[in-house]
Amino acid sequence: MAKRPPFKFSARTRVGFSDTDAQGIVYYGRYNPYFDLARVEYLRSLGLLRYEGAGEFVMRANDVEYFAPARFDDELEIHVRIARVGRTSVTYEFAAHKLPEDTLMVTAHQTLVYVDLAARVAVPIPDDFKERLGVG
Secondary structure: OOOOOOOOEEEEEEOOHHHEOOOOEEOHHHHHHHHHHHHHHHHHHOOOOOOOOOOEEEEEEEEEEEOOOOEOOOEEEEEEEEEEEOOOEEEEEEEEEEEOOOEEEEEEEEEEEEEEOOOOEEOOOOHHHHHHHOOO
């Protein structure tokens, strides 16, 4: 079992049959919806899910590293935390563990940029959003 970094928030999910490939393991691309679930639940817990601001967050970068295969009906706990807050972007860090063994399955980072959709340019993240993240 890998030493788990200090995450304060997690969401749980179960591997669905449609998440698996012909070998019966989770298809690599199906981890992204798990990360999205954890990020959405994290933002909901902070009261930021339906944040009304001048811009919207859009995905800029996503990296995933795989350590062990998950299979149909495995229960996964997806940990999420803020890794970095920049002027116009937020990077989230994820770690998915299989329960009950607590086996580290995958890690990931997602960087979202705050964008003025009409102008199609990055704009500064509002201070009140940063404050609610606990970094303002």
